[in-house]
Amino acid sequence: MPTSLTCVKAGQGQVAMQNIPMPDQPGPGQALVRTTLSTVCGSDIHIVDELPVPAGVPMGHEAVGVVEAIGPGVTAFRPGDRVVVSCLLSCGVCVRCQEGNSQVCQTFAAPNNLLFGAQGQYFLVNGAQTSMAKVPDSLEDEQVIFVGDILSTGFGAIERAGLRTGDTVAIFAQGPVGLCATMAARALGAGLIIAVEGIPERQAMAKRMGADIVVEPNEAVQRIMALTNNVGVDVAVEALGHQATFENACAVTRWGGTVSSVGVYGAFPTLTLPTTGTFLHRRIITTLCPVGTDRMERLMRLIERGRIDPRPLFTHHMKLEETPAAYERFRKREGGVLKIALRP
Ligand SMILES: [Zn+2]
Ligand SMILES: [Zn+2]
Structure with a gap:
């Protein structure tokens, strides 16, 4: 054999x-x-x-x-x-x-x-x-x-969010899946692509793959709200799988916008929905590759x-x-x- x-x-x-x-x-x-x-x-x-x-x-x-x-x-x-x-x-x-x-x-x-x-x-x-x-x-x-x-997952994150041509997108974390979502956002016609990442090599790669602006995780909510005139983004992608990142993704999503979650929350037995003003009137979706x-x-x-x-x-x-x-x-x-x- x-x-x-x-x-x-x-x-x-x-x-x-x-x-x-x-x-x-x-x-x-x-x-x-x-x-x-x-x-x-x-x-x-x-x-x-x-x-x-x-x-x-x-x-x-x-x-x-x-x-x-x-x-x-x-x-x-x-x-x-x-x-x-x-x-x-x-x-x-x-x-x-x-x-x-x-x-x-x-x-x-x-x-x-x-x-x-x-x-x-x-x-x-x-x-x-x-x-x-x-x-x-x-x-x-x-x-x-x-x-x-991962490329299919990244495209799925954007497609299933119902991205419209010209929409503003924030993508939290630029690991392999997040970078694929960035590539997808550009290929599928996003207007403004904001990547959230703290590691310098990944910040550079995010720009190369299509991000217009890269912001640091610890100031992401503040920066993204300022960049969108305090309205929030049309689509926020969570590509890390952490409670805090999920909450931030909800916090920067406009009313009626979509939080698209593709991170694997492996270390978290439960994921808590944030209720203080960032949960209502958003659509939350998850995508399996x-x-x-x-x-x-x-x-x-x-x-x-x-x-x-x-x-x-x-x-x-x-x-x-x-x-x-x-x-x-x-x-x-x-x-x-x-x-x-x-x-x-
Ligand atoms: Zn895999
Ligand atoms: Zn089958």
């Missing part, structure tokens, strides 16, 4: 490289993919450090690779295809998939909805028919990998035409077998790290 050197959860807060068995032949609806590029995501840290996910689980849910083998029922792909994979899996036929909400597919319900093992030499994709997209020859792995996760073949193909079209370029998010490059060290670097935010490219 072939094996794959893969990063696995070794215990609470710990990961390690381990050879795990892979099937010779994928099962029904599955594809076996050989990884050419992977990365570490903020959700990985939540899974390893906070969630009761058992030890031994193969880690990683963002990858580009080459299809090695397909199982029965997979007709859209064949061995040799270069593909990018959705972080969340979908069947394409259940009612949620049919209504266009494949991120909450009923066939692959949590916790089986997440792609696992993408931080390995090989990994299996369930629901391969609708959870992968072919990568155009003109695009590099580094250009497309984020369409399966929209996924599926069609979604990824459309985002790749934006990249292919040069409308957006997510490549600068890769600040570091490491070998796939160094993935545990990449977790440490990512967790500690060493050296201005945003995303780490992991290659076999």
